[in-house]
Amino acid sequence: MRSYLLRRLLLALPAFWLLATVVFLLSRMLPGSFGEERILETEAGFYTKGNDSSRQAAYVQYLQKTGQDKPLFYFSLSPSPLPDTLYRVFPEARRQQLQRLTFRGGSWPAVAAFDAAVQQLVQHARQNGQHNLEPHLQVLRYSTDSHKLRLALKALAGTDTDVTTQALTRATATKFGSVESHFSTYGFLLPTPRWNGTDNQYRTWLTGLFYGDFGRSYRTNRPVVEMLWEAIGNTFWLLLCSMLFTLALALELSVQLSKRKMKWLRRMVLPSLFVVDSIPLFVLALLLLVLLANPDFLQLFPVYGMGYFATEPLPLWQRLGQWLQFMALPIISMVLVNLPYLTNQIYTSLQASLNANYTRTAKAKGLPEHLVIRRHALRNALLPVITIVSDFLPALVDGSIIIETIFAIPGIGRLLVESVLARDYPVLTTIVLLVLAVRMLAYALAEAAYAWADPRIKQKLA
Structure with a gap:
């Protein structure tokens, strides 16, 4: 397994260099x-x-x-x-x-x-x-x-x-x-x-x-690494929280929908997920702003100002509460826009596993339904889902650009938009390369997840 991952890494390096070269040349060919x-x-x-x-x-x-x-x-x-x-x-x-x-x-x-x-x-x-x-x-x-x-x-x-x-x-x-x-x-x-x-x-x-020197920004004359380090914190936590919440909700919701006695839940949830899935991300984010951050309707969350509030030393719980006020709506937007598709894929794969012979054998032995689903069907149902999840993290990175722009979050996505508008090529190129590195990392993690989910794959990769 380790030798296989090492070979994949060595093969990824020339591909990353080629993509980095293309990104650099294309960025310099932009007009203005x-x-x-x-x-x-x-x-x-x-x-x-x-x-x-x-x-x-x-x-x-x-x-x-x-x-x-x-x-x-x-x-x-x-x-x-x-x-x-x-x-x-x-x-x-x-x-x-x-x-x-x-x-x-x-x-x-x-x-x-x-x-x-x-x-x-x-x-x-x-x-x-x-x-x-x-x-x-x-x-x-x-x-x-x-x-x-x-x-x-x-x-x-x-x-x-x-x-x-x-x-x-x-x-x-x-x-x-x-x-x-x-x-x-x-x-x-x-x-x-x-x-x-x-x-x-x-x-x-x-x-x-x-040598780890990505150049200096044309706009601020600051090192690009320093600017990315300041912006990457909010983006990292936004992506991590969105991914964990989405995966946890999709898995649990799929398990509940697969139970026989949850027929009423399927009738209510599946059409609702279809409606949510038809709403674009920027429209969903603006709707949440209008409904939950509007003084004329219901202002539960702040509209703007993250990164501009007071920076005096505060206790950890106060800083965490202040951070959650600004990140709640962005995280909810990211979760809602990705939950329908991921839930539908996991639920479809789980239904196929429940109709397989090994799950029928488990039911014939008298195991409770929740143990049959969680111990036998769910693990095998994750195999086709791993491919979807490997594209899930890059999709979150792309979505963060829209979210950080709408909610004025000082993160990587907003910095990318500002660098494009200002023709700040060193910052633009570095952010695109970072997104490419995240995508390659997601594919490497998908390989490891395949081996964990199916020991037969692990033996082939060894």
Whole structure:
């Protein structure tokens, strides 16, 4: 048994590495970035009062500090017209413009010449205080629509500006005409592999992963491990309590429903479980909030505030009571949303075991019904249920994201939502890897549970 589990663990490590690599690369391919939204934005950013050049300089410094100025991976596969240094162009909207124009035309020199002319025109207009040209300049900097670009150039040519601006406008129009002349080519369809070297973002991240360093948050500049350690406590207890209560209730309810004299209970409980199972998790959580945490109806539990209450030293029983006030509704939501399916599966499997020959033999020996169910039928009924339970823990992790967001619980799920919204890639990647590790652990525990439930499986695995 131990050698089998060790082999499974060794096989799981390459799979975990491959999944971790895919998660890292996909997370970095998401559009937008935290630095671009907070530094380069002219509204609601950190540098709203700075000029464009100061924001650009701050953004370059931010990329160098976080290592995002390096290539993403060891190699890349990109269309042949694109240069291998396009990732250094910022902001991302300008990079996308150059990329799409090159895709359409297939001529990077023509696109680069047009971009240089646009940057020169923008710099001259801003230095001379020609703010009325800004809407047209923004179109030239970021748009990929040929019609809009031509209209912007035409509008600039028709404005009353100085001679230099007019000359730069004509030069920009000439460069754009050169770009348009290549729009009929299809060179972008031919991919070209490029070697980016060993100094890349993936190598830095993977090296830190081996040493237990998951990086720093882009949003708070704190170590990711420290942020996860603060958030994992509430999530752990939420998942543990939900899982234990759900399993205990499902097992006991299935046993009671299997008794002959509990026909009235089956008629009442089974339709009720069907109704509860048809309610989505977020709807069920909101219903509990409206019914049990509403001052206008019945306020038995607090609505919001976990993690913000007073932190002065309190006796253990007071801290436990305070914690239960905030965790009661989330735990009830998790239990109710998972109880119907799990109960139905255990009850169906238990009914099949009760019709087997060994249970009939136990009944013929005169054993009481409750001993036949609990000692003989239940253990064999758990075999098909173990597979369901192995998926139960990852399902709870997924559900905790919704629950922690609705009930404002400072846990892993809420931290994941915040990291996605903020494009905080180190935190996002680490949380996803944690969920993958939980899923693999659940499958390993399922293997051990199979061996416990059926000694024949244990002999095969030995």
